[in-house]
Amino acid sequence: MPLDRPAPLNSLGIAKPPAETRVVVAMSGGVDSSVVAAMLAEEGYDVVGVTLQLYDHGAALAKKGACCAGRDIHDARRVAEEMGFPHYVLDYENTFREAVIDEFADSYLAGATPVPCIRCNERVKFRDLLETAKDLEADCMATGHYIQRKMGEAGPELHCATDPNRDQSYFLFSTTPEQLAYLRFPLGHLASKAETRALAAKYGLSVADKPDSQDICFVPDGNYASVIEKLRPGAADPGEIVDMDGNVLGEHRGVIHYTIGQRRGLGIGGLADPLYVVKLDPEARQVVVGPKEALTTRIVPVREINWLGDAPLTARPEWEVAVKVRSTRPPRPAVIRPISETEAEVELLTPEEGVSPGQACVFYAPDSTRVLGGGWIWRGK
Known part of the structure; x- marks a missing residue:
């Protein structure tokens, strides 16, 4: 049969x-x-x-x-x-x-x-x-x-x-x-x-x-601020623009109008070197500005990790990978050091500018098209 x-x-x-x-x-x-x-x-x-x-x-x-x-x-x-x-x-x-x-x-x-x-x-x-x-x-x-x-x-x-x-x-x-x-x-x-x-x-x-x-x-x-104002009235309250030492340099029209890495539209001209938004502090209603080098980040804390590798994330003390910290940037060499199954510290082998909490950090296998998962960047340096 x-x-x-x-x-x-x-x-x-x-x-x-x-x-x-x-x-x-x-x-x-x-x-x-x-x-x-x-x-x-x-x-x-x-x-x-x-x-x-x-x-x-x-x-x-x-x-x-x-x-x-x-x-x-x-x-x-x-x-x-x-x-x-x-x-x-x-x-x-x-x-x-x-x-x-x-x-x-x-x-x-x-x-x-x-x-x-x-x-x-x-x-x-x-x-x-x-x-x-x-x-x-x-x-x-x-x-x-x-x-x-x-x-x-x-x-x-x-x-x-x-x-x-x-x-x-x-x-x-x-x-x-x-x-x-x-x-x-x-x-x-x-x-x-x-x-x-x-x-x-x-x-x-x-x-x-x-x-x-x-x-x-x-x-x-693409007008984020207008949507936030409708969803959260009062979100556009003005406040201070300060440098990294806390010195007041000017006023802003609401933290929601600014993003990490922004240079234009700060309204604080007359300075010898350009300044960039390096941090947003909504509780103090402050926009913190600093030199371009203050934007560079090497260590990126990541949580809510979704891991797609064959072995568990915690199976090794570190993983050599490539990561993207923004959708528009190519993957760059990095090392993942797991803290738990869903949390890790990512070290960028070449520091990157404008890494911001709330963005995704996505992992790729080196020299491969395979996606190994990723997580959420959850605080500054």
Whole structure:
């Protein structure tokens, strides 16, 4: 009697024919997630599109350059109609406000430089939406993020996108091994955004030429201060600009209008050497300024670490890695010294400027595309 052979793996790495494989696609209304949905639908998968309504500014229908509001919901629904698969809109406004917006406001007011897109992926898209996908009996969930999932000896690994200009690994470091087992990222291997747009044109999608979103979705035109003032009245109270010795150099119009590393717009001219914002002290309502060299940091305390290495973080006294302390900077050599499973001290082998609490510190394997996780920078030097 012949032995039953296991079913071959489909393009998503699942041992079922595509028609029997249900995939929930997280659709933001942009070209990337629309192409993912269309591609999988064309391959014959049982696609279910889901869009999260995260906020509504009243003018959301007319607002450009954001995601997850009126116009984008319409665009996602239209793509689903064009490709012939079901599409659902879930109201996550309250969840988004509690899990992302409130922390963003409090973190910014505490003098940090928050990255709300990471919290949104971590707490909304890859937690709540992923659970919804499981409730819909989906075999996996796919997104339009530019990052790669590869199978390694110990299971699925997270790797940078092929196109370094589109790579979103900095924003996805908190993806857990359990989530990674369920997630798929069909665009991560593409060489350029032009390829994505070419696929959108091939599928005849109405969003093929839609511009990319630029700003944080709930911060129109990048004006953080105006959003914080609405969320936390009184946050823009004026105070003193002081040097590192506490000498008063001038007045500021509210701590929320300043960021670490800022040089322009301080209103304290007439000095021989330029000064930079080196610290924000919201409690004292002070903006502390100093010379450029005061911005450099070598030791970075990191907590809430999500570790994606094969061995536990604490298995070694130190790890040689590369790290990113900002999304726009390339990874630089560093050493991680674990304190616990979720806390560590990171030493930058070349000191960096403008390292700020509230930002992420993301770990990469040396000379590799593999993402080893990351954590949150939680205080100054």
